[in-house]
Amino acid sequence: MKLLTFEQNGKSNLGIVTPQGVLHVSKANETVSAQPSALPTTVMEVIEGGEKAVAQLKALVEHSLAYADRAxxxxxxxxxxxxxxxxxxxxxxxxxxxxxxHAEETNMPLPQYPILFNKFNNTLAGHREDVALPSKVTSKVDYEAELVIVVGKEAKYVDREQALDYVFGYCCVNDLSARDLQMRTQQWLLGKSCDGFSPLGPYLVTAEEVGDPNDLAIRCFVNGEVRQNSHTSDMIFRCDEIVSYISQHMTLVPGDIILTGTPEGVILGYPEDRQVWLKEGDVVTIEIEKLGALTNRMVSEIN
Known part of the structure; x- marks a missing residue:
């Protein structure tokens, strides 16, 4: 199942992608459900509701597409x-x-353990949303195509063999990075946490529809030019290992998202004389097999 969120009348709404169009869950629920209050109507409610919520939505889709007045x-x-x-x-x-x-192109040794850092909710943006380049503080903004793991169950001290059972689904992200800020200190957070630096989407795809997350093609385009063209099988730490490792140190809860790293082809990996950083008007698309394509345009920051 492919879920998305969309803005309408100042409210965030849940949608389900179907062959006939995007199902407006709340409106369909009110029209065709016998107990409309019992169904989840936000993406966070679906994630928290897990398999039961997904089953309810699948039934809603089936009933809705059979409804005479679907418009x-x-x-x-x-x-x-x-x-x-x-x-x-x-x-x-x-x-x-x-x-x-990617480690090789940046002349970095392969890590012995997953290198973890964090971002914040201010970095979130949607598909087709403009991202403002914070030119007052950085001149070196880079793209990073990444697979995102979306946690579906509370996870603590989870074994690797069971780790993917705790995953709700997957999506695309552009882990935008201000390289000059990132490398200013040993901590990367500053260069990763500018506003809008985590466009996420377009869809949240449930785990059973994706299958093996370590068997997906991943690409990045800038103005239509392929910049990254790789495969999640090139990960050093696979998705099950990542979830298990993080759960040994902190409790993961439904709705947590894990950005799993980027392949080769980022601007930082180019020779210095070929490094052309993202600028106003650049259009960046992150495409991952089975997850769709996430596109954002870079714009100037409004003072």
């Missing part, structure tokens, strides 16, 4: 203003240097 709750995706596909994560945890060839 009231089936929307055209291209007409929607999308928000981040996970709207309120409790934690945003990131894994650095997690692709072999």
């Amino acid at each position: 009231a709750f089936l929307l055209r995706e291209e007409d929607l203003i999308l928000g981040p596909c996970v709207t309120a994560p409790n934690k945003i945890i990131c894994v650095g240097l997690n692709y072999k060839r």
Whole structure:
């Protein structure tokens, strides 16, 4: 199942992608459900509700698509203003240097343990949302195509063999990075946490639809040019290992998101004389197999 969030009348709404269009969950629920109050109507409620919530939504889709007057709750995706596909994560945890060839291109040794840092909710943005380049403080903004793990169950001291059972689903993110700020100190947080630096989406895809998260093609385009073209099988620490490792040190809760690292092809990995950083007007697309394509345009920051 592919879930998305969209803005309408100042409110964030839950949508489900179907072959006939995006199902407006709240409107469909009110029209076709016998007990409309019993169904989840936000993405966070779905994540927290887990398998039961997904089953309820699947039934809603089936009933809705069989309903005679579907026009009231089936929307055209291209007409929607999308928000981040996970709207309120409790934690945003990131894994650095997690692709072999990316570590090689940046002349960094392969890590012995996952390198963890964090971002905050101010970095979240949606598909097709403009991202303002904070030019007052940085001149070196880079793209990073990444697979995101969305936690679906409370996880603490989870074994690697069971780790993926705690995953709700997956999505795309652009882990935008201000490299000059990132490298200013030994802590990377500053260069990773500017406003809008984690566009997320367009869809949150449930785990059973994705299958093996370590078997997905991942690409990044800048103005239509392929910059990153890799595969999640190049990860140093695989998704099950990442979830298990983090859970040994902190409790993961439903809605937490884990950014699993970026492959080779980032601007930082180019020779200095070829490093052309993101600028106003650049359009960046992150595409991951089975998860769709996330696109954002870089714009000037408004003072």
